[in-house]
Amino acid sequence: MFKTVEWKNNTVVMIDQRVLPDREVYNTYRDCKGVAGAIKDMVVRGAPAIGVAAAMGVALGALKIKARDMKAFKKEFDKVAKLLASTRPTAVNLFWAIERMKRVASDNEGLGVESLKKRLVAEAREIHRDDIEINRRIGKFGGNLLKDNSTVLTHCNAGALATAGYGTALGVIRGAIEGGKRVAVYADETRPFLQGARLTAWELKKDKIDVTLITDNMAGYIMKKGLIDAVVVGADRIAANGDVANKIGTYTVALLAKEHGIPFYVAAPLSTIDLNIKHGDNIPIEERDSTEVTHLKGKRIAPKGISVRNPAFDVTPNRLVTGIITEKGVVRRPYANGLKALFSK
């Protein structure tokens, strides 16, 4: 099985998700700038995977700091954290992971610089291990929600490639299958970056899970035909009221699900829930470069000089969400109470 992101001999190794499924290439990053660039350029993507990569980027940055006294170290360390935080604005796991690393640094100043570096590397590796375990728990809770012989539609890739492994939305599918259920998947291709066509299709096929690819605009047709029993997607940030920011197009899929009486589940770890943001309208939405829309594999598919919008995410209002599947169980309406309660469990 492939590894999405890995700490290896004081480097960070990531599968290059830009060239999948054509080639399975692993890039090695030796400093935090490299990791920051990889996050920005979407070598690695998916909220939990971005969190893990950012933590490893922070650890790698810390390792390379030459300062020997703690004060000078902390000054450089803050720059490292800032660099990684500047890569992408929407997925809150990025900030969550960086904050966790910063807390470890603050709490362990007494260790001295060299020991703190080791402690930071250990923390990043723990975030990685934790993430897989969290996904397995999400998969178990979510798997119980799916019926035997069901067909699930998913949007974008919230799979092993979007996490340290196993996946959130695809973790739910894996959990159901491991629980003995037969589950087939429809994958939206997810323009413009084609995470569905390139990544979800690839990793499910590799796992021998029945997957059918459609373009994003076919989901309505497929649902109207009665072919979908449930929708499961991931999330990049969940507001305190249960509004969900996720890959562009998720909002439309949620509306379609509502229209057709299909349950719409969001699978995400607690690190995706941002209780500091009251509702979805306040979640910052990244707008990416227009060439993602106008070009495919380096080839132009639209007229030169055309105006383009390229919001990378949208917000699905909580009223369209049937349940949020976390590692601590499934939260249902009203979300404000349920989500808050997760953090005191």
Added chain:
Amino acid sequence: MFKTVEWKNNTVVMIDQRVLPDREVYNTYRDCKGVAGAIKDMVVRGAPAIGVAAAMGVALGALKIKARDMKAFKKEFDKVAKLLASTRPTAVNLFWAIERMKRVASDNEGLGVESLKKRLVAEAREIHRDDIEINRRIGKFGGNLLKDNSTVLTHCNAGALATAGYGTALGVIRGAIEGGKRVAVYADETRPFLQGARLTAWELKKDKIDVTLITDNMAGYIMKKGLIDAVVVGADRIAANGDVANKIGTYTVALLAKEHGIPFYVAAPLSTIDLNIKHGDNIPIEERDSTEVTHLKGKRIAPKGISVRNPAFDVTPNRLVTGIITEKGVVRRPYANGLKALFSK
């Protein structure tokens, strides 16, 4: 200005819509097989343009028939009509145009073979001329529905490229602009064939109409932001009850429009209305080759051997349609009465 399809020295010339916007290439067809192939392979597409091309294909086929007596001629002529009717199943304009040509042949047997051939060529050219005139009338009726300073979302290409010229949905936009209104357009790219990105963006830009390209799954985001005042699309077949078959994804756009309180208009000539079909579920929906989804410009974008669905159209139920704009005026609910009345006007 470009010409979508044209009768020229007893050949049919069409702009090759598969290579737009990269290249403006005109293909010349000298027999009905060539025209049939061009319709099937989407050199020409768009319901009204398919109708015009089919009529010209029938005329071209008739011209090439060697039989000198009417009985033998008619036998060959039926084969020509059958060939053209077998090209694509959903757009009813194809069958409408072929029927019109067959009626001319039946009604004019007395002319003798050579004169009948000329009569058929004249009829095809009249269908072409009529279509432009019809579009202009649609544009005038539809243009009145748009407010000044409005932004219109359109899906696929129902423009000059989808008709003999001027367009249906884009005809409405042109009509509004010619009426002195300021109109900006958002164009869905329209996967898998990218009619929006390649064709609508191209022809509107050529006409200096303000156009912004988005991927299909961004329409919900853009509407939620309050950026869209009206949706206008074309149609491939309208059932007697007002259900509308149009390019895959139209149904989703209509649902999104309803959700956001945005009027959803369908612009189409009477030749798109099929009173023989009671409701949309009975409209045949073409499923096209999977490579349209898995490949772009000859390059694979999905894993090898992946299962794919590729329905080319979907059906928007009449309850989501604010109005159907025809060359005889705008029809509103209840559609069954209004559509029927059009044909006795």
